[in-house]
Amino acid sequence: MSVTIKDVAQRAKVSPATVSNVINRKAFVDKQIRERVLRAIDELGYRPSPFARGLRRFVKDTPERFITLIGLSMPHYYTEGMRVMAEAVKWRAAERGAQVIQYFSDNDAAKQVAQVSEKVSRRVDAVICFPVDGKAIERGVEECVTAGIPFISLNRFSRGEVYAVVKSDDHRAGNDLGMYLVLTGGKKHHRILELAGDEADDNARLRGEGFRWALNNWQNQEIIVTHRCRWNMDEAYRATERALAEGVPFDTVYCHNDELAEGAFSALKKAGKIWPRDHPSHITLLGIDGNRFALEHIRRGFMDASSEQPLWKQGMLAVDFALDSLRGKPRRESTVNLPTRLVTQGNVEKIRDYWAYRLKKREQETRYSNVHSVSREQ
Numbered sequence: 001m002s003v004t005i006k007d008v009a010q011r012a013k014v015s016p017a018t019v020s021n022v023i024n025r026k027a028f029v030d031k032q033i034r035e036r037v038l039r040a041i042d043e044l045g046y047r048p049s050p051f052a053r054g055l056r057r058f059v060k061d062t063p064e065r066f067i068t069l070i071g072l073s074m075p076h077y078y079t080e081g082m083r084v085m086a087e088a089v090k091w092r093a094a095e096r097g098a099q100v101i102q103y104f105s106d107n108d109a110a111k112q113v114a115q116v117s118e119k120v121s122r123r124v125d126a127v128i129c130f131p132v133d134g135k136a137i138e139r140g141v142e143e144c145v146t147a148g149i150p151f152i153s154l155n156r157f158s159r160g161e162v163y164a165v166v167k168s169d170d171h172r173a174g175n176d177l178g179m180y181l182v183l184t185g186g187k188k189h190h191r192i193l194e195l196a197g198d199e200a201d202d203n204a205r206l207r208g209e210g211f212r213w214a215l216n217n218w219q220n221q222e223i224i225v226t227h228r229c230r231w232n233m234d235e236a237y238r239a240t241e242r243a244l245a246e247g248v249p250f251d252t253v254y255c256h257n258d259e260l261a262e263g264a265f266s267a268l269k270k271a272g273k274i275w276p277r278d279h280p281s282h283i284t285l286l287g288i289d290g291n292r293f294a295l296e297h298i299r300r301g302f303m304d305a306s307s308e309q310p311l312w313k314q315g316m317l318a319v320d321f322a323l324d325s326l327r328g329k330p331r332r333e334s335t336v337n338l339p340t341r342l343v344t345q346g347n348v349e350k351i352r353d354y355w356a357y358r359l360k361k362r363e364q365e366t367r368y369s370n371v372h373s374v375s376r377e378q
Helices: 005-012 016-023 031-044 050-054 080-095 109-121 138-147 170-185 202-215 233-245 258-270 292-300 311-326 355-377
Strands: 059-062 065-074 098-104 126-129 151-154 164-168 190-196 221-228 252-255 284-289 305-308 335-338 341-344
Touching: 005 016, 005 031, 005 138, 016 031, 016 138, 016 311, 065 080, 065 109, 065 311, 080 098, 080 311, 080 355, 098 109, 109 126, 109 138, 126 138, 126 311, 138 151, 151 311, 164 170, 164 311, 170 190, 170 202, 170 221, 170 252, 170 284, 170 305, 170 341, 190 202, 190 233, 190 258, 202 221, 221 233, 233 258, 252 258, 258 284, 258 292, 284 292, 292 305, 292 341, 292 355, 311 335, 311 355
Parallel strands: 065 098, 065 126, 126 151, 151 164, 164 335, 190 221, 190 252, 252 284, 284 305
Antiparallel strands: 059 065, 305 341
């Protein structure tokens, strides 16, 4: 059996990515680590493929320095959360002297695996991926590991030997919203309509568990219906509309993200059931993400709370992990759960560093830059 780059990594007690960097003469690998890897290569008789090495696509900047190439794979680009994570990755990569090749898979798990395979064939230095399906992406993870390319999973767990998972604390997000409902509702008996993500999705599972954990010791809180909406706003709209038509007696809607909350809001508004928080018929609306819809409607009193995910920080930290791996640094943690932040009408005006505001500013700057670029060309 031929010796693989993974065998060398195990012998040298480093990541396959570090072995790849030594083989490709990366200047930033620590001298002692480089010597250890070279010794393992010699002991095992490993011979890297000249063809594979020839596929490597570094952009040469100076005779001693190469620009690192990061492959970024996202499910889509049409929600604010996806866009802000992609923007954060590109911003942080540029700040640290790296370049990003960006792909979107249209929520197609098979397409995303194929895109990761293409990144491997193009010999990117690292892959950052928000997996459409954490189980399906395992084949892509294995290809990266075999090629010595670190795989960073963004916002969602991935199966396989990933270098790191960078995500939000989904259990805490659900728990914070559950505690908010308990502490602000007094003795009111809440009947809750839950609009959830995919059943097989760990993020949805944790958000549901955290919410239930907060409600466990309170007899006057009851989840009466749960609909699986697959993170889709239209499905949340239809599920809420159906619950209203069937006469489900809910007075609270707990949504696993703010896209679902927006779908629920639209259905409630169509039915004439949107009232401000101080109205006796107000239906409590809770979500997760902290997007612009949530912030605006919390401010206006039509939505009650959102647990804001640190999405910008997720993107930046994913880049830091990728570059740390390439520099031979030992992994700090395999999974990083970043704390979420509860946003309510009481603090929505006091906080200024929302990721939604940062995204809005960057998009405005991009439009301004594009307009002036066209003007100069004309």
